[in-house]
Amino acid sequence: MxxxxxxxxxxxxxxxxxxxxxxxxxxxxxxxxxxxxxxxxxxxxxxxxxxxxxxxxxxxxxxxxxxxxxxxxxxxxxxxxxxxxxxxxxxxxxxxxxxxxxxxxxxxxxxxxxxxxxxxxxxYATVLAYDKDKLPNGPKNLNDLFDTQKFPGKRGLYKSPFGNLEWALIADGVAVKDVYKVLGTSAGVDRALKKLDTIKKDVVWWQTGAQAPQLLADGQVVMTSAWNGRIYDAVKNSGKHFEILWDAQELGxxxxxxxxxxxxxxxxxxxxxxxxxxxxxxxxxxxxxxxxxxxxxxxxxxxxxxxxLPTAPDHMTHALLIDAAFWGERGDELRQRFTAWLAK
Structure with missing residues (x-):
């Protein structure tokens, strides 16, 4: 029938x-x-x-x-x-x-x-963002995300190894061009997670694109990773005074x-x-x-x-191009390690 x-x-x-x-x-x-x-x-x-x-x-x-x-x-x-x-x-x-x-x-x-x-x-770009009204002298580079003495308070991060492991390595001194070479080793993953350990207790994890700007707006975090379009929208359509830090933007x-x-x-x-x-x-x-x-x-x-646009020449100077092939091959393994790390 x-x-x-x-x-x-x-x-x-x-x-x-x-x-x-x-x-x-x-x-x-x-x-x-x-x-x-x-x-x-x-x-x-x-x-x-x-x-x-x-x-x-x-x-x-x-x-x-x-x-x-x-x-x-x-x-x-x-x-x-x-x-x-x-x-x-x-x-x-x-x-x-x-x-x-x-x-x-x-x-x-x-x-x-x-x-x-x-x-x-x-x-799109994963960028570091902050609210200028709450933090007039905000972060100047990616290292400030990991500096809880200079910038005390909670920081928002996407609840995934994707992007966070790369940023952790860059903040730990790995050159942008070498990030995936280092992350492709077990020692490199350990190094990234060790760096994330330094702020783990101060992280508020977000899972959808709309949550990151909301965390800033509510004052729940002093800075957060976010997708650039969501921050732009909050500024343009909601009158927020958010600022984007393009240093080490992750271009996906x-x-x-x-x-x-x-x-x-x-x-x-x-x-x-x-x-x-x-x-x-x-x-x-x-x-x-x-x-x-x-x-x-x-x-x-x-x-x-x-x-x-994240692809504007000025924003590409220190950009990290997300390696989709790397994540397609190693994603399941890294998600398992990240989940185990979160549970500790």
Whole structure:
């Protein structure tokens, strides 16, 4: 018996299958980021294509997509996730391989299009941020995150080894260019965790992008790691006097993926082609300053926004480029070590 979605007043003639192509379910990171996507991506595309878009929120947990694929119950058509998760899921065979001809876009115009299962979306930065109202003479470099005498009080960090281990090594004297070489050794991981031990009792752990600026606003921390777009949004739209420290910013990439075996792969391709086109990616920067991965977008970005992008030349001087391949290969092991460290 066919699964049917609804009955119309006119009778059975207009019955549609559950997985009709006039609807899409999109998953992304929520908060200010997804609010920007709603304005620039979801609403315009829904109107243009005549589809209904349903939104889900998640925090790039690979387990959610893996479970859908393994149980053959994929309900997400297109997903915006961190490149690290995309790398891992691609290696596991949980994502569709991207056919760029089918997408209708030039792969060579995208920065970071090395993985066969992803379409690069944008570049974000994990930065150190503080509230100038509460800390007029704030931190000047990454080392200040670990200086509890100069800056007493709690500091916020993302509850993950991702990014924290790198920062710990940099603050412990490892050159940015050598971070992953050192972190690739057991001694390097021990060194990073030992450095994190120096502030462990002073850390408030956050798990979603919206929590970091909230911790600052509530005065629960004197400084916090955060995603640059969330701090920018708090300043622009909530009147906060937050300051971003770009020293040792960690440049990561968000990517669009299609879970393997999804019900509307063709529709997902059309949606991704729209949201990763140059002009549309540029439009997103008006709401949240993440660097477009499509190089054709830069010419369309408002010059006033360019200095706020993590990919601005001044911000790249001491930037650490997150190694998605490293985390795709070593992520599970490092998460286990980090979880064990947290429990001590």
């Amino acid at each position: 066919l699964l049917l979605t609804c009955l119309t007043a006119g009778g059975l003639g207009s019955l549609k299958p559950v997985f009709a192509d006039d609807q899409l379910t999109i998953a992304s990171f929520g908060g200010a980021y997804q609010a920007a996507q709603r304005k620039v991506y979801f609403e315009p595309y829904a109107k243009k294509a005549g589809v209904k878009i349903s939104e889900e929120e998640f925090n790039s947990e690979t387990s959610k997509i893996r479970a859908m694929v393994e149980s053959k119950s994929v309900s997400w058509d297109a997903v915006d996730m961190d490149a690290v998760g995309g790398e891992q899921l691609c290696a596991e065979g949980a994502l569709e391989t991207i056919d760029w001809k089918r997408l209708g876009l030039d792969r060579s115009r995208f920065t970071g299009a090395d993985n066969d299962c992803v379409v690069p979306a944008d570049f 990439m968000n990517v669009w993926v299609i879970p393997k075996g999804g019900p509307r792969v063709d529709a997902a391709y059309k949606f991704i082609a729209f949201v990763t086109s140059g002009s549309v990616q540029a439009d997103q920067t008006r709401y949240i300053p993440y660097g477009p991965a499509n190089r054709d977008a830069i010419a369309h970005v408002d010059p006033a926004v360019l200095p706020h």
